[in-house]
Amino acid sequence: MSQSPWQPISPPKPPRPAKAPLTRERIVDAAMRLIVEHGYDAVSMRKIAQELGTGPASLYAHVANKGELDQLLVDRAAQQMKLSDEPDPANWQEQVKDYMREMLRVMRANPGVARAAIGQVPLVEHAMLSTEKLLAILKAGRLPDQAAAWAADLLPLYVTAVSFEETVQNASNWTPADVERFVGEMRTFFADLPADRFPVTVALATALTAGAGGDERFEFGIQVITAGLASLAEPS
Amino acid sequence: MSQSPWQPISPPKPPRPAKAPLTRERIVDAAMRLIVEHGYDAVSMRKIAQELGTGPASLYAHVANKGELDQLLVDRAAQQMKLSDEPDPANWQEQVKDYMREMLRVMRANPGVARAAIGQVPLVEHAMLSTEKLLAILKAGRLPDQAAAWAADLLPLYVTAVSFEETVQNASNWTPADVERFVGEMRTFFADLPADRFPVTVALATALTAGAGGDERFEFGIQVITAGLASLAEPS
DNA sequence: GGCAGGGTTCGAACGGTGTTCGTTGACGAA
DNA sequence: TTCGTCAACGAACACCGTTCGAACCCTGCC
Known part of the structure; x- marks a missing residue:
């Protein structure tokens, strides 16, 4: 609160860390790894995202929904x-x-x-x-x-x-x-x-x-x- | 009663309404009704409880978990x-x-x-x-x-x-x-x-x-x- | 070189899920 | 009448899939 009024408040800009870009391929890879290791029920969009060091929302730029991801897993198999x-x-x-x-x-x-x-x-x-x-x-x-x-x-x-x-x-x-x-x-x-x-x-x-x-x-x-x-x- | 003013606050006691007692039978009935009407995925412990006019926790006095309820549904069928x-x-x-x-x-x-x-x-x-x-x-x-x-x-x-x-x-x-x-x-x-x-x-x-x-x-x-x-x- | 725009990333949130905890209340036995 | 037992239940926990909107990066055009 006690910030000076003229100072635009947005100083802490954590620079977006440079990461390998997310791709369908990497998502399916991670999902496959998790499914083999922990079983289908233990695999959620959140867990996959966590495995990739990101949040669940990021996955939806590459995969329409979990159903489509399931289809991709079937295809991979x-x-x-x-x-x-x-x-x-x-x-x-x-x-x-x-x-x-x-x-x-x-x-x-x-x-x-x-x-x-x-x-x-x-x-x-x-x-x-x-x-x-x-x-x-x-x-x-x-x-x-x-x-x-x-x-x-x-x-x-x-x-x-x-x-x-x-x-x-x-x-x-x-x-x-x-x-x-x-x-x-x-x-x-x-x-x-x-x-x-x-x-x-x-x-x-x-x-x-x-x-x-x-x-x-x-x-x-x-x-x-x-x-x-x-x-x-x-x-x- | 006649408690002093500093009494601990817990006055509003809504009397528990007298209801037909919950039984395994009634739970399976309700679940069956919902599953036939709306499909398996639409049936949750909450919906079943709601159908019976109670909360989900009440079901667990009669049914161990959803898996057991599934088994009971199979038997009913x-x-x-x-x-x-x-x-x-x-x-x-x-x-x-x-x-x-x-x-x-x-x-x-x-x-x-x-x-x-x-x-x-x-x-x-x-x-x-x-x-x-x-x-x-x-x-x-x-x-x-x-x-x-x-x-x-x-x-x-x-x-x-x-x-x-x-x-x-x-x-x-x-x-x-x-x-x-x-x-x-x-x-x-x-x-x-x-x-x-x-x-x-x-x-x-x-x-x-x-x-x-x-x-x-x-x-x-x-x-x-x-x-x-x-x-x-x-x-x- | 500057800048607009489109795709990517992601924190936050929504509405749902199964399940557990601790309290409340009713009822039968003593 | 008192006590003990146990069903009922409100609230909460830890998740889930998905959406929104803002920040960000890269690309292509002027």
Whole structure:
């Protein structure tokens, strides 16, 4: 207050520190780093901004909103997919399975991406390129157009759902021992249900809790779906 | 009373209005009403409390947290599933499909429940009873124990994922006209892609955008999965 | 060289979220 | 009647995504 009246009050000009300019690229980088390290829910616009040494408002000059950022994350992940060689009509079923395995691998390598991807038609570049590849494999398998198109929706949906499930369950970094203990508890929970009302559940308690964390359950899923697709192929 | 003038100030005692007591039941009722009417994202502890004429803190005497409330909502929905008659070995594939149709029906009738259910092992009463039914059908279909168990995981996962997808896309009450316009835009978007890099996508533009809102795509999915399961049945 | 203008940066704020704290009040048991 | 218990609740905490407006920097034109 006691400043002299004639003195314009704005003396403390902290010079804007020279920083690397903000870009879409750097924002997605930071978001990806955080998501891999702390999971989807722990990633907010504020945290990303903090990671970049700025405020949340700065991000909105490069990204429309969090939804768009999610799409960019999906694209970044899709970019990591190693897509195979030419579609091979003799081998299409195995190629479909490989596609799904590769998709799951990438989603596991980028936890949280599944959460961003689910329920979104992938309209970004690399995601669409991988869909193109999948469609080519399906057509090589002599699937009718409509079946191929819907399958290109069904397959990623399954993989994404599986990955999403894993994301939710792996929330807050369980150790393998934790998982094993939890699965054990669940098995005895199933086994101890009243046998008159849950006869089959009790009988299958072991099977129901088998392969919870591993790949067997996923392999089962892609086997079922691929076999189901094969039944729709046109005769050669 | 008759306290001296320097009495501690706390005179205005508005009498607590006599209200119907809060119960778990009434909380779930209110949440269900709101979720059906406004969708999952519009439902918060505050809104639920407001609907009940109280504050959010009051809810926590009956419900541990929002996650538990989600589980209760899932159970409430599972309760609405009309589960069929006895498992019929001759008809098990159709029974599996009916089960999935019924599950989707209930999830559509309770938008947002899919969001609460995905990635959660259903350990609440009615959800488990429906799983028991499903397992019985699968065993009637002569599936090996392990296949039946994993299928009982795969099938609800698919239905939930489909419903979740619909939930996300139907966010903010699109009219059928809106949907049609959007689908049309997407079709031309696919059709106008560079044909050298997206040959199959361009060729299948129509098929890719067919049956977006209807049941055909879902019917395709359950057909594929059921056929795939059938291929795993043990010979009778 | 000076200057206008457009994009970038960013502090502050808005309206929302889930959850917790400490107090209040009603009611059943002693 | 008194006491103890526990549901109810107002207020607050620490967040969230997003917007606004002012300051700032760089570029291109006169």
